[in-house]
Amino acid sequence: MAELNFGYLPGDSFFHRLDARVKLIGLILISIATLHARMAPLLLLQGTALLPLFRIGLSPVKILRELRYFFVLLFFVFAARSLSTPGEALFSFMGISPTLEGTLMGLLVSCRLLLIALAGMLLMATTRTWEIKAAVSRLLAPVPFIPHARIGVMIGLTLRFIPIILHQVRQTQDAQRARGIETRGFFYRLTRLMIPLMRRTLKDADSMAIAMEARCYAEERTDPQLNAEKRDWAALAGAISICGFVILL
Amino acid sequence: MAEITQQDSFNNPSQQLRMTVYASLFAAMIAAGAYISLPIGPVPIVLQNMFIYIAALLLGPRWGAACVGVYLLAGACGLPVFAGGTGGIGRFAGPTGGYLIGFLAAAWIIGLISSKGKGRALFDIVAMILGTALIYLLGVSWLKIVTGMTLTKSLAVGALPFLPGDGLKIAASFLIAKALRPVMEGTTEPVTAAHEYP
Known part of the structure; x- marks a missing residue:
């Protein structure tokens, strides 16, 4: 599983060319937006996260295999929600009675987690490690008292x-x-x-x-160049508006 | 490998670099710990908190906390390092967020007590027990606030089932840290020989 979850896939797609900072901010925005998201926009966003994953050469089978441990976690989250939420019981079997409200809630929470996992996968697959490193240190630069x-x-x-x-x-x-x-x-x-x-x-x-x-490593060094072009600003604006839309909906 | 002391690691640039790399390695171990599981019977035991104990014992309070901090930051950015391969700021606000903050506090306190004890067994064990208590204190109280369960129920869901496993992990961390301290301090060279295998 690790080969892909933490691996870079070479390519030249839109997401490969996007500035790493924009991708990182986008990922953070998505993880905030999903806290309040409802079902319909979640499914829509999952679709839009899956498309570029297919485009960079991942088949659905491969994605499912990469996420197999994740689905175990999802199942536990789903089961815990559907059993612990009070409400109308769907059926009763050996003293286990999942409720309708709980099942819906569990589905929603699972979809939220799945979306973040897909988005994280997309970031890791399209961004080189040095780009993530440069993006993190550039984004943290204005925060005082931390190296x-x-x-x-x-x-x-x-x-x-x-x-x-x-x-x-x-x-x-x-x-x-x-x-x-x-x-x-x-x-x-x-x-x-x-x-x-x-x-x-x-x-x-x-x-x-x-x-x-x-190799004369030192902390004061010339960072690799990250260029934010028009395309990147447009993507950032797109990400902000989508996330705002999802929260408000 | 040169001897590493707490004082040294903040002044000498070469020592500082080595500790930076070690702390990153342990942060990666904590993340990988979510994927490494050893089954006892039907229940797989996740090794995540064991790596936090070991990191704090071997790296000391400041680098131990730095290592957990980097792990949490990577997770907060949404990189897939938290249990099950998820990340995201949402995990801090969610029901298990208290445990994540507890990890940071535990790493610092374990490192502090164990470095005061200079590797004596009693100090290490007490440090880990206190650290575990701190994780559950923060974790269970946050769980209680977020889910609105009663204290007894929060304890039953969020602490009691894990305590036997934690006891095992504390004992194992103690042995592992004891075996690895000479490697860290350079008194023995690490060997990659067949006799390491049972």
Whole structure:
């Protein structure tokens, strides 16, 4: 799953060419707007998030596979809502009686979460890590008392480390499974998975620090150029008006 | 690898860079922790809060809190790092938002107590228990405010089912941190050898 969720897909679509800052602001706006969104605009926005995902070469099957863990979470959210909201019972089965109001509420909340996940996926697939890093540090620059350049670097590094860690976990788990670790207890498996995993990733991090130092890394540096053109301002205005519309509707 | 002390890590630029990279690595671990699960019976245990304990134990209060802060900021921007691959500012306002803030407070307090204890076992364990208590204090009270449940019900939904798992995670974090401190401090070189596997 990690390959895509945190991966960049090369391409030349509209979203690839859009300024990273605009995309980041757009994502934040969407996550705020969904708090109050109703069903119809949510479905509409999900459609508009899916279209560019298809355009950059993701098939529906692939998207479903990437989100399979996410759907487990959605199911729990849905179940919790439909069982805990008071209202008219739909049916009763072995003491479980989901209510109509709860089911509708659960669907709504699930759709909200799904929209944010799709939008996040779109951002990650169309933006290079250095663009996200530059966008974060540029957007945080006006906030006083925080080292915006370092935070930008840290977010960039964090996003790059996630696939490395997940790859390492898979390798270690496979190796241990091949040696029959599944017969051992939980605690044993937990510590025996974590210690080699963290040793190795700490070593990777160490090499990374040395490599950055060797390349004269410093916080006062010329940031990569981010150009906001007419197209970007238009997209930003579009995002703001869509989100405003969704909130008001 | 040079020895890392709290004082050092804020003055020496080379040490500072190393701690920056380590803190980013642990932020990535916390995010990856939402995807790594080990099943006990039918229930998969998510390892997210364990990584917060380990990060705070190994990085100290300031870098530990910085690491959790970066994780939360990435999530607030909508990057897919929170549990289940979602993000968004909405998660802070939602019923589980208190736990997220609790993570930040816990990282700081665990780092503080454990660095005062200089790696003594009792300090580490007490630090983690206090940190866990802090997470649930903030998490459950926010859950209660948002959902309007009674205190008993909030506790039953938002704290009690997780406590046994947390006990296991505290014990595991203690052992893992103990095994990794020499690697962090450079007293042993990390080895990638077959004997690490059982």
